[in-house]
Amino acid sequence: MPGPVQAAAVSESPDVEAVFWDIGGVILRMASVRAAHREFVERLCAEYPAATGSDAALERWRAVLGAYFDERDGTEFRPAREGYRLAVDEILTVDPDETEWEALFQRIRDEQVEPNPDAVAAIEELAAAPLHQGVISDVDDTEGEHLLRTFGVWGAMDSYTASEAVGRTKPDPAMFETALEKAGVTPARAVMIGDRYEHDMDGGTQAGLWTVAYGAKSGPAVDIALDDLRELPDWLGVSDGE
Structure with a gap:
C-alpha cells in the first residue's frame, strides 16, 4: 500500500471499485449527537x-456509557441501547417504563442529530459513478439504518455492514471481510473512509x-x-468534471 499523500495530491488516484463509509464522525456530525444526549438527560x-x-x-x-463500552472483550459488539438503559438506571431514582424513555430518546435524536453535508454531497456524487458504495460501522443495526434513511443517503448505499x-467491531478483520464479500471486490480495490485511526485506518x-x-x-x-470530503470524488478520479 502506498504511503500517505497530501490532500492536495488528488491526481494520485487509486483504482478502486468500492468505497466504504463510517457513520459516526464521518456521515454523522458527532457534535449533534452530544447535543442530543445533553437534551435527553435534561428532559429525563x-x-x-x-x-x-x-x-x-x-x-x-x-461515564456509565464509557465504562460499558470499555469493558467489552476485545472487539466484541455491545449494543448501544443496553448502555443507554444502564445509564438511565444510574441517573434516575425511579424505574421509568422503558418504552417511555426510549420514545423520548428517539424523538430528541431525530430532532437534534445532523448529517455532515460534505459527506452527503460526496455520497450523492459517487452514487452516479460505477462504484460500489457501502457502510462499515460499529452501530446497532436498526440505529445505523435509521440515521442513513433520515439523512437521505440510504438509497445510495449498495451494502450495509453493521457491528451488530x-x-x-472494527478493527476486527471480520468487519472488513464481511463488507468486501458483500461488494464482491478484493481489498486492494476498496477504500475505507473513517475518523478513528485504530478502528478505521489501521483496521482498514x-x-x-x-x-x-x-x-x-x-x-x-x-x-x-481530507478536511473536506467533497474532494473525495476528485481523488478517486470520478468527479463530475471527468
Whole structure:
C-alpha cells in the first residue's frame, strides 16, 4: 500500500471499485449527537426524579456509557441501547417504563442529530459513478439504518455492514471481510473512509484497503487525509468534471 499523500495530491488516484463509509464522525456530525444526549438527560431529569442535577447527571451518563463500552472483550459488539438503559438506571431514582424513555430518546435524536453535508454531497456524487458504495460501522443495526434513511443517503448505499450483525467491531478483520464479500471486490480495490485511526485506518490497512482519514490522527496507516470530503470524488478520479 502506498504511503500517505497530501490532500492536495488528488491526481494520485487509486483504482478502486468500492468505497466504504463510517457513520459516526464521518456521515454523522458527532457534535449533534452530544447535543442530543445533553437534551435527553435534561428532559429525563425534568420529567422523572433524579439523583442529581442535570449537569452532574450528564457527566454520570457519559461515564456509565464509557465504562460499558470499555469493558467489552476485545472487539466484541455491545449494543448501544443496553448502555443507554444502564445509564438511565444510574441517573434516575425511579424505574421509568422503558418504552417511555426510549420514545423520548428517539424523538430528541431525530430532532437534534445532523448529517455532515460534505459527506452527503460526496455520497450523492459517487452514487452516479460505477462504484460500489457501502457502510462499515460499529452501530446497532436498526440505529445505523435509521440515521442513513433520515439523512437521505440510504438509497445510495449498495451494502450495509453493521457491528451488530457481524458480532464484532472494527478493527476486527471480520468487519472488513464481511463488507468486501458483500461488494464482491478484493481489498486492494476498496477504500475505507473513517475518523478513528485504530478502528478505521489501521483496521482498514491491515485488511488491505486504501484509507481516507477524516479527522483521524495521522500515521502510516493513512493513505490520504481530507478536511473536506467533497474532494473525495476528485481523488478517486470520478468527479463530475471527468
